[in-house]
Amino acid sequence: MKTVLVIEDDIGIQKQLKWSFPDYELVFAQDRASALTQLRRYEPDVVTLDLGLPPDPANASEGLACLSEILAIQPQCKVIVITGSTDNDHAIKSVSLGAYDYYQKPIDVEVLNIILARAFKLSQLEAENRALKASSISNNDIIGNSDAILRACRTVEKIAPTEITTLLLGDSGTGKEVFARSIHRQSPRVNKPFVAINCASIPENLLESELFGYEKGAFTGANKTTLGKIECANGGTLLLDEIGDMPLSLQAKMLRFLQERVIERVGGRQEIEVDVRVICATHRNLAEMVAAQSFREDLYYRISEITLAIPPLRQRGHDIIVIAKALLSKFNNEFGTQVQGFSDCAMQAMLQHAWPGNIRELQNKLKSAVILADSKLITAEDLGLKAVDALKTTTLRKVREQAETQAIRHAYTVANGNLSKTSDLLGITRPTLYALIDKYRLHDLRNTETEN
Incomplete structure (x- = not known):
């Protein structure tokens, strides 16, 4: 059964609502403190909130403060504000703070029932959408739903619309180019070229001409003017893969390009402006290379305006x-x-x-x-892998015991040893807390209880 937290100090209205909505499990609170306790205990998807709460029932200050705290604790919660005032300012203020909807007394059960049903439907759709986003990544080639990869993908979503120079760090084979392409696909440059060059795969004497291009006659065999990778990426995104392997002699020229966004072809004298977003990647520890003076410090700070670490498999x-x-x-x-x-x-x-x-x-x-x-x-x-014995699976009971024990000890510490406050923080009753303490033999919590 769906749970609705009703925050209302009028006992008559509480009884009216209790008998009017048999399809919902209604839990009640009379003031802000009890409301937050009930919120933690039941974690309802929908809350009805009377703005005229004690100790200031004539005004909406206490109700609005309660609304803000509810949304801070449970942002996805749908709060329906109920007010007895004919002044719409309070209702509008509550919506601006994040309330789902508002309703003016006297209560019409049929109308309020429709509002509740809509709130639960929206809450369900949002939960399904969050679950869908968590179970599959929308970044095409990026597959996975581990916490590490989800954090990395959220970072990609945030930096993609910007022009910030990004450094991708990760072991060989972790998919650094896949992440770079994902940044490009989610950026305003998606319809422009994505050009990648591996600085470690090209001989040192050829890397400069590959990057910057060359003029006809610049060296033996240069029979025509040829654009480099940077010019080919003009308007789009350039990935400098394995930039940690770029020779020192070329790093100064690369730094100038990154700062000025101009290049000179090998054998040329003309400065050419280029509009390109740069993403760099490496499996090396650039900070150590800077300390060893094998990588320019100024270039390191220039390419790492933001750093994204890609977790190994x-x-x-x-x-x-x-x-x-x-x-x-x-x-x-x-x-x-x-x-x-x-x-x-x-x-x-x-x-x-x-x-x-x-x-x-x-x-x-x-x-x-x-x-x-x-x-x-x-x-x-x-x-071609070694067969292993069946993995030992921790029982769900053991996992629950470890998690509940850790949560109880953490809340007990935050509450400074007060068991009443501990139970409120955990969203359970004090007798339930005592039962858990006995169940998990946490007797030291009782022995040191304080009543401050």
């Missing part, structure tokens, strides 16, 4: 399985195979493996496994 938990299933579908289409999934042994082996080569290693192992698999399910042997 071994730190992404069950994302490994999610990515593996997505790659399996891709390779089935590519090779015309019909492998249906992974054996339990294979999934356990993937979760146990350290993946030093990250996603690139996973791709390679899966590609060969899809081709060589003798059955409909890929085994650990097909992946």
Whole structure:
């Protein structure tokens, strides 16, 4: 049954609402303090709030303060403000603070029932939308729902609309270019070129001409003027991959380009303006390289206006399985195979493996496994991984015990040893708290209780 928190000091109205809405579980509060206690205890999706709360029932100050605290604790909560005043200023003020809707007394049960139903429907749709966003990332090639990858994707969403120079840090094979392309796709430059150059894969004597281009006759074999990668990316995004491998002799010229947004082709004298967003990536520790004087300090600070660390595969938990299933579908289409999934042994082996080569290693192992698999399910042997014993799964009861014990001790500390305040912070009654203390043998909490 759906729960509605009713914050109302009029007992008569409480009784009217209780008998008028049998389809909802109504819980009541008479003032701001009890309202916040009930909010933590029941975590309702919908709240009705009388603005005229004691100790200032003639005005709306206490009700508006209560509204602000409710939304601070539970921002997704739908608060329906109920006021007995004919002055709409208070109602408008409450909506501006974040209230879902407002209703003026006297109460019409049918109208209020419609408002409640709409509030619950909107709350349900928003919850489904949050769950959908959490379960699958909208950044095309970025797959996963671990906390680490979700944080990285939220960072991408924030920086993509800006022109800030971004440094992507991550081990080889973690998908730095995938993140760079995601930034480009979510930026205003999405319809312009995305150009990537790997600074480690091009010989030092050729890297400058690859980046800046060259004029005809600049060197032997330069038979025509050729644009460099920077000019090719004009209007769009340039990814300087493995910038930590850029030779010192070229770093000064790169710094000037980043500061002035002008280049000179090799063998040329004319300054050429370019409009390009720059993203850099490396698996190296640039701070250590700066200390060792193998990377320019000024360039380091110029390219790292914002830094995004991409987690290695071994730190992404069950994302490994999610990515593996997505790659399996891709390779089935590519090779015309019909492998249906992974054996339990294979999934356990993937979760146990350290993946030093990250996603690139996973791709390679899966590609060969899809081709060589003798059955409909890929085994650990097909992946070239060591079979492991069944993973020991912690029971749900044990997880709950650990989580509740930790939460109780934390709230007890915040409440300075006062068990009444501890129960309020946890959203439970004091007898329930005593029962949990006895259940988990936290007797030291009772022995040191204070009543301040």
